[in-house]
Amino acid sequence: MLPDKIKRTQLIQSVENGGIQLTNIDSFLNAIKCSWVKRYLDNTNTSKWKLFYQKIPKKYGDSLLFECNISNTILHEIANENIFLSDVLSAWSDVTHNLETQTSSKTILWNNKDITSNNKTFFYKDWFERSIKYVDQLYDYRIKDFYSFDNIRYIYGIPSNNFEVLHTNQKHTHTY
Known part of the structure; x- marks a missing residue:
């Protein structure tokens, strides 16, 4: 893969700041992964996929995982059982803990x-x-x-x- 001729961080900037408002792919993918959290936490959602995923989070406090400053060790443990769930939790943790300052x-x-x-x-x-x-x-x-x-x-x-x-x-x- 060839190196970028123009930095991606520059391309996602507004036109006024010298960019072309390109979609930040990493942010876009994290947003899609985070959208699964709402569906998982919805108590009225009884879809079969949710039942499939519930076993793993229960070991760590179930919905508490979505509030934690979750460790990479736990993400690796979860990834050994289900890589998709690990990716969702990782994206959610990155987004939520970068946005808030905890007391x-x-x-x-x-x-x-x-x-x-x-x-x-x-x-x-x-x-x-x-x-x-x-x-x-x-x-x-x-x-x-x-x-x-x-x-x-x-x-x-x-x-x-x-x-x-x-x-x-x-x-x-x-x-x-």
């Missing part, structure tokens, strides 16, 4: 590439089902520090044996 109160804890343990993201299904979703839910603003594990257990009703199970299994899987 700590809206930073999702699960599957977040910026929050890791042993260089891996994590998703604790039991905690998620107890409505733990955001980082700030683990933060005590009164003392300006994170809650201790005992306080988290008390606040969210997590059984005492839950931590040992999480710690033991953390190296093997993302869902608990």
Whole structure:
């Protein structure tokens, strides 16, 4: 393939800025991939294709994946099962996380590439089902520090044996 004689970034510019308003193919393809998210998240949509795809996201919190700052590791894991779903999630993550600036109160804890343990993201299904979703839910603003594990257990009703199970299994899987 020959190199471009005129940079594509220049061609997509407006005529006033020296371009010819060429469609940005990467943005166009990402938009098409992102259009699948609306159909997937539509609870009234009971199409068979949706049932086919639901199995994989359920491992990572289902629709939560569309809110996460999803890691490349998880995208690769999903790609091993379904490349199309991985491409859709990757495009969605690129578009949504480039458009918004997150504050700590809206930073999702699960599957977040910026929050890791042993260089891996994590998703604790039991905690998620107890409505733990955001980082700030683990933060005590009164003392300006994170809650201790005992306080988290008390606040969210997590059984005492839950931590040992999480710690033991953390190296093997993302869902608990």
